[in-house]
Amino acid sequence: MNQNYSAVAQRSPSALATSKVLRNTYLLLSLTLLFSGFTAVISMAMNMPPMTYLISVIGAMVIAMFVLPRFANSTAGIGIVFLVTGMLGFGLGPILSMYASLPNGGNIIMLSLGGTGVIFMGLSAYVLATRKDFSFLGGFLMVGFLLVLIAALANIFLAIPAMSLMISAVVIMIMSGFILYDTSRIIHGGETNYVLATIGLYMTIFNIFISLLQILGIMGGDD
Amino acid sequence: MDWMKIFSALALVMFIVFLFPRARDMMKNTPKGSSSDWMSFVIPIIAIVLFIMLLIQLV
Numbered sequence: 001m002n003q004n005y006s007a008v009a010q011r012s013p014s015a016l017a018t019s020k021v022l023r024n025t026y027l028l029l030s031l032t033l034l035f036s037g038f039t040a041v042i043s044m045a046m047n048m049p050p051m052t053y054l055i056s057v058i059g060a061m062v063i064a065m066f067v068l069p070r071f072a073n074s075t076a077g078i079g080i081v082f083l084v085t086g087m088l089g090f091g092l093g094p095i096l097s098m099y100a101s102l103p104n105g106g107n108i109i110m111l112s113l114g115g116t117g118v119i120f121m122g123l124s125a126y127v128l129a130t131r132k133d134f135s136f137l138g139g140f141l142m143v144g145f146l147l148v149l150i151a152a153l154a155n156i157f158l159a160i161p162a163m164s165l166m167i168s169a170v171v172i173m174i175m176s177g178f179i180l181y182d183t184s185r186i187i188h189g190g191e192t193n194y195v196l197a198t199i200g201l202y203m204t205i206f207n208i209f210i211s212l213l214q215i216l217g218i219m220g221g222d223d
Numbered sequence: 224m225d226w227m228k229i230f231s232a233l234a235l236v237m238f239i240v241f242l243f244p245r246a247r248d249m250m251k252n253t254p255k256g257s258s259s260d261w262m263s264f265v266i267p268i269i270a271i272v273l274f275i276m277l278l279i280q281l282v
Contacts, residue, residue, distance in 0.1 A: 051227060058234045066239060108282060115278045119271055132263050136256030142246035146239060146276045156228050169275070176271050180264065215275065220282035
């Protein structure tokens, strides 16, 4: 009996720390999503050219991969997360303007936005409710992601619409896997830095939204 | 625009080169999942496929 009490007492600080990381991650994630929505609206209002997307995504990825890890344990890390997500949102502006100009564009954007929200919240709720450990997915997801990147590289030159549709569908599956993997890492104490956890989850949401836009755009007969 | 294609391709190549060692490490260090573990991954993925099919119907 005493052993049980002692086990609970020992686990409590770790469980508290885990729930703090989770709470901070979701708080920062919601703020960054709002901020990137704001920068997307600014970009749409400024009527930015399509190349803005490419430049913003490359710039944001470079900052996220090389600068953010150095500042992840300081308050500057939060500013860098806002910079990265703001740039990604700004890059989305021309894409959203293009879809908004289509006859069914508003519907496609709203469905993609809602669909992304449902997928993210559904998968997060699934992990939080089952508390299952999805660490076994790590290697599979990384290899799958690399293969998708190679396929996307080939399709830049091949420009096959069916392949593009297939890549978008696989990206949604892989990003869904990353939501399970990342959330499970947070609740099992594998990720203790909420800045890095936020950027990981933000990237999955961003990729799911872009891929859904593309799938619904093609299947809606607008491409 | 061709330069945009080349620029995108270069960025993707750099990203792949950057991710490759990380993917190799993760492959080595990832614990093996049981069949029930994989089922707990497959079920939500099937749900997502069905959900996307529903969204396509709604467009």
